[in-house]
Amino acid sequence: MKKNIEYYMKLPYKEIIEASSEGGYVGYIPDLKGCITQAETKTELLDMLEDAKKGWIETALEAGIDILEPVHDDDFSGKFNLRLPKSLHRNLAACAKDEGVSLNQMAMCLIASGLHIPLAK
Secondary structure, three states: OOOOHHHHHHOOOOOEEEEOOOOOEEEEOOOOOOOEEEEOOHHHHHHHHHHHHHHHHHHHHHHOOOOOOOOOHHHOOOOOOOOOOHHHHHHHHHHHHHHOOOHHHHHHHHHHHHOOOOOOO
8 A cells, every 4th residue: 555645644643632831722743753733722733733734744755754653552562582701690689689679670760861751650
């Protein structure tokens, strides 16, 4: 199938709608960086978000920019294998032991802190 405007418009992109501090609503599509719009009502916003998505995709296609397809949480199991040098594995295990946490917990905390992602409590 040719990936044209119709193809991308049919994809189930996640849409975020938030109340604006100035009044009205803001809507955006996280997978399409910079695709954002604002309106006074939710009904207006949904129409405007559809227009913003279409304009964003048309512009990207014309400019030859890669368009990400929707990413969903079901696409990720929360597990992946990671190979480490033995010395790094040993150091990581020692840090985990010193902190009284599992190796998985230590690795998760270090990865999250490197990505500047706060851990849920």
